[in-house]
Each structure stands twice: as C-alpha cells, then as structure tokens.
Amino acid sequence: MNYFPAPDPIPLPAPVWLFKILHNLTLALHLGAMQLLAGGLLTGLCLAIAGRANGNRNATQAAGMLIHRLPTVMAFVINLGVPPLLFAQVLYGRALYTSSVLIGAYWIAVIFLLMASYYGLYFAAKRADSGKPWIATGLAAFLLIGTIGFIYTNNMTLMLRPQVWAGMYQHSPGGLQLNVKDPTAHTRWGFFVLGALASSGCAMMLLALRRHFESDIRILLFRAGAFSAFLGVLLQAGFAMPIIKAQPAAVMTALMADPIYALSAYAWLALVTLLLIAATFAFLTGKPGAILAVPAALLGFLQLAAAVMVRDGIRDVTLRLAGFEVWDRQVVTNWSVVGLFLVLFVAALAVIGYLIRVVASARRIEEKYA
Numbered sequence: 001m002n003y004f005p006a007p008d009p010i011p012l013p014a015p016v017w018l019f020k021i022l023h024n025l026t027l028a029l030h031l032g033a034m035q036l037l038a039g040g041l042l043t044g045l046c047l048a049i050a051g052r053a054n055g056n057r058n059a060t061q062a063a064g065m066l067i068h069r070l071p072t073v074m075a076f077v078i079n080l081g082v083p084p085l086l087f088a089q090v091l092y093g094r095a096l097y098t099s100s101v102l103i104g105a106y107w108i109a110v111i112f113l114l115m116a117s118y119y120g121l122y123f124a125a126k127r128a129d130s131g132k133p134w135i136a137t138g139l140a141a142f143l144l145i146g147t148i149g150f151i152y153t154n155n156m157t158l159m160l161r162p163q164v165w166a167g168m169y170q171h172s173p174g175g176l177q178l179n180v181k182d183p184t185a186h187t188r189w190g191f192f193v194l195g196a197l198a199s200s201g202c203a204m205m206l207l208a209l210r211r212h213f214e215s216d217i218r219i220l221l222f223r224a225g226a227f228s229a230f231l232g233v234l235l236q237a238g239f240a241m242p243i244i245k246a247q248p249a250a251v252m253t254a255l256m257a258d259p260i261y262a263l264s265a266y267a268w269l270a271l272v273t274l275l276l277i278a279a280t281f282a283f284l285t286g287k288p289g290a291i292l293a294v295p296a297a298l299l300g301f302l303q304l305a306a307a308v309m310v311r312d313g314i315r316d317v318t319l320r321l322a323g324f325e326v327w328d329r330q331v332v333t334n335w336s337v338v339g340l341f342l343v344l345f346v347a348a349l350a351v352i353g354y355l356i357r358v359v360a361s362a363r364r365i366e367e368k369y370a
C-alpha cells in the first residue's frame, strides 16, 4: 500500500544532498539554541530556588544572570528554526504535511505557546532585574517551552508512522490529538529537551570565563555548568537507549549499514564520552579556564550535530521502508540561484557571528540581581 501522495511535479531547484546538508546544519544550530534556552532556564530555576531556600546570594545572582540572557536566546531559537522547517518541507513535505494536519490543533497552538513563553521569559527577566523573585513565572515559561518541544517531537515522530495516519484521521479529523502512543515520542522529548542540560552547561562554563564577573560567581557558574553538562550527557544516554531499542530491527540494520550514519553514531558515543571527562575535570578543579571550557563547548556542539545526523538516518531509513525515498526526486539545478543563495547564507552566518561578538564585547554594565 502506498501511503504517500505523489511528489510535486515541479523538480527540485538544487540537489537533494545540498538540501540535506543545509537542513542538518541549520537544525543543529536551531536545536543548539533551543537547548541553551531549555537547559539554561532549568538550571536558572534550580539556582533561583536554591538561592531563596538557603538565602544564598551567589545562587540568586547566578540565576539572575541566566534568566537575563534567555529572551535573546529565544530570538535565536525562533530564527534558526525557520530554515530547517523550510528545508524539511521541501524534502519531506509529503509526510510532514500529513502529520502536521493530523495534530493540527496542537501544531497551530505552537504559535500561541511561543508568544506566551516569550512573554514569560521577558517578564521573569524583568523581575530578576529589579531583584524580585521570578521562580513562578520562570516555571510557567519552562512548562510552555517543554510543551512546544513535545508538540515538535510528536510531529517529527508521527511523520514516520504512515500506517497509523488513516486511523488517527478517523479518530479526530479536526486534529485534536497527539501522537502519544508512539514508542519514541516521550523519550525523544527527554533526549532533546532534558538532555539540553549538556549544551547549556557548556555555555555556562564559557560564561564563567568573563573576567569582570565576581570571582565567586564565576566559580559557581563554572562548576554548576560542568555539573549540568555531566548530568545532561547522562540523561541523553539514558533516553538514547530506549529510542534505539524501539527501532525495528530492519531500521537499525539499514542505519548501521550506511557508512555516514554508522560513523555519526560512533562519533556521538566518542564525543559524549569526551564531554563527560571534560565536565568531570572542570567540576573537580572548579577553576574557570578556557582550557576546559572551550573544548567542552566544541564537544557539546559536535555531539549535538552527530545526534542530528543519526536522527536524520532514522528518518530516511524508516520512511524508505514505508515506501518514501527522499533521494528519489527529479532535480533541475538552477546553479546561479544556488550560488546566490549560498553567498547570502554565508553572509547571514557571518552577520550572526558579528552580532554575537558585538554582544560579547559590549560595554560592561554591573549586573545585580541579589
């Protein structure tokens, strides 16, 4: 039985491999920003709670520093989410549109959840700026962000299960349902959203390098970051196991038979092991230093990129077994447009890098949250 509509008769304007590279690159950037947001908020909340419970001024101050930065991070999450969405629609539209319609009510709700969580972040940051408690608002924002992540995970897993689509449509043609029966929906959420502590922990270690912060705060940020990175890796490993176990044997065999995906899986294992070691050293020494923070940040991003590649492989192989071949598209490349696009794409990345540099080297203002 063929589950998928016929491909669009208009050929692709660029090779599939180029779309896939751009998709995976921009998705790794989107997920990296999302993990800084989710993990940073979670850690900020823990520090804020510890600060209030024990009257620990340093913890309150470090928590304030984290929440203060998160509205900016949210802007990156959203803007870096758009490119992979466009590439995914070009490559996988025939599956992705169907799953989006099936959970349509929730999928549309993402826009409103996003606005509410963004508002919550600003509100929490404003309260922290004026020395007021922000735990309740921060928690509400985290729940909203976690819900958005859950809806994404639902859609990205539902698009891989065409055999349940007809039944789901009959159950709720209005799209008032989620793909909660999927064996990987919850664990994938855990991997990306709770495992976020790995990325945000690495970013905290980098933040601790800023020399104008008080030295106690720098040590706290560095050690809490190292602990968070350690915990994040363990959580990712804990969630990765049931995700892999839930894959049908045919999917695993085809995945590991592909040299690129097999290499990505082994690379992920090696990178998280190295990150675990770096985080342990950083926590034990407790001395903020670039020698551990920079390699940890690099490992943090590379392990995420490797996970994105494995995720890509699981999708391609699963869809292929269901009768959808992503590589099987008519391509008529318009090289002048592709060239112009690549120039603009690199320029946009350079502008983002420049903006990050400007923010990093901006005039120091004293931050006081406690």
Ligand code: HEM
Binding pocket: 027, 030, 034, 038, 077, 078, 081, 082, 083, 084, 085, 086, 088, 114, 117, 145, 146, 148, 149, 150, 152, 153, 154, 156, 157, 188, 189, 192, 193, 311
């Ligand atoms: C706070 C907001 C957001 C959170 C927490 C979030 C979280 C996630 C998570 C957890 C995934 C991985 C799902 C999986 O593979 O199981 C994901 C994928 C994705 N997200 Fe986001 N996201 C957010 C906002 C956005 C926005 C605003 C966009 C687009 C405008 C976006 C675009 C995407 C795309 C395109 C993918 C995957 C595409 C693919 O499978 O090819 N996200 N997101």
